[in-house]
Amino acid sequence: MSPLTEQYGHLVDFNKRSLLISACAIAFNPTFWNIVARREYRTKFITKAFGSAQAGCYALAITIFSLGLLRDFLYERALRDQPSHPLLEGEVPTYAGYALVALGNLFVISSTWQLGITGTFLGDYFGILMDDIVTGFPFNVTNAPMYYGSTMSFLGSALIYGKPAGILLTGVVLAVYLVAIQFENPFTAEIYAKRERERSKGGSKAKKAKGSKGGKKEL
Numbered sequence: 001m002s003p004l005t006e007q008y009g010h011l012v013d014f015n016k017r018s019l020l021i022s023a024c025a026i027a028f029n030p031t032f033w034n035i036v037a038r039r040e041y042r043t044k045f046i047t048k049a050f051g052s053a054q055a056g057c058y059a060l061a062i063t064i065f066s067l068g069l070l071r072d073f074l075y076e077r078a079l080r081d082q083p084s085h086p087l088l089e090g091e092v093p094t095y096a097g098y099a100l101v102a103l104g105n106l107f108v109i110s111s112t113w114q115l116g117i118t119g120t121f122l123g124d125y126f127g128i129l130m131d132d133i134v135t136g137f138p139f140n141v142t143n144a145p146m147y148y149g150s151t152m153s154f155l156g157s158a159l160i161y162g163k164p165a166g167i168l169l170t171g172v173v174l175a176v177y178l179v180a181i182q183f184e185n186p187f188t189a190e191i192y193a194k195r196e197r198e199r200s201k202g203g204s205k206a207k208k209a210k211g212s213k214g215g216k217k218e219l
């Protein structure tokens with residue numbers, strides 16, 4: 001053991017395969033839904049398979065939600081294999097953890113409530129667009145409440161379990177979501193801009209579009 005691994009070796013056990021599996025599941029989910037959704041946008045392959053955009057979007061929603069449950073399960077399993085740290089085991093980190101999980105869930109649930117199922121789960125790629133930009137809570141606090149709420153829940157669980165490895169995996173979650181936001185937001189904005197162009201082309205009687213609703217999606 002080098003001095004470095006002696007010092008940090010007890011924080012995170014990198015020899016546990018469950019840690020790598022959890023990190024892979026975290027990275028896989030947004031990668032999966034972005035590839036699938038863009039393919040749907042280009043080819044309508046899910047719409048064709050399910051007979052309607054609505055049914056296709058619900059099928060994708062169930063898939064993404066299930067993958068999210070699997071990812072959460074793998075995260076908890078990874079944490080169980082990891083060492084705790086005394087600094088994270090006191091009452092303060094534990095209560096902070098519960099507060100973060102509660103706030104994170106509030107963000108995720110309230111934004112799902114605001115956007116609806118198709119608005120939350122990539123409906124815009126199916127051609128199911130929101131009529132209006134959503135500005136109420138939690139979108140008045142952050143433009144990506146799903147992603148930041150989910151990140152808060154991961155961090156909160158890490159604190160509740162008292163596991164430094166959970167903080168490391170939360171870093172992976174945040175990094176993956178920040179990349180996803182960079183990748184998704186311009187694309188979604190373009191989908192709404194396109195509708196706007198088509199509406200203004202369609203004449204002055206066209207209802208006024210209000211553009212992209214900003215952040216969304218989780219799981």
Ligand SMILES: *[C@@H]1O[C@H](CO)[C@@H](O)[C@H](O)[C@H]1NC(C)=O
Pocket residue numbers: 136137140141
């Ligand atoms: C966001 O909206 C909620 C509910 O309408 C309100 O209570 C809250 O103060 C608002 N937050 C900000 C930062 O504007």
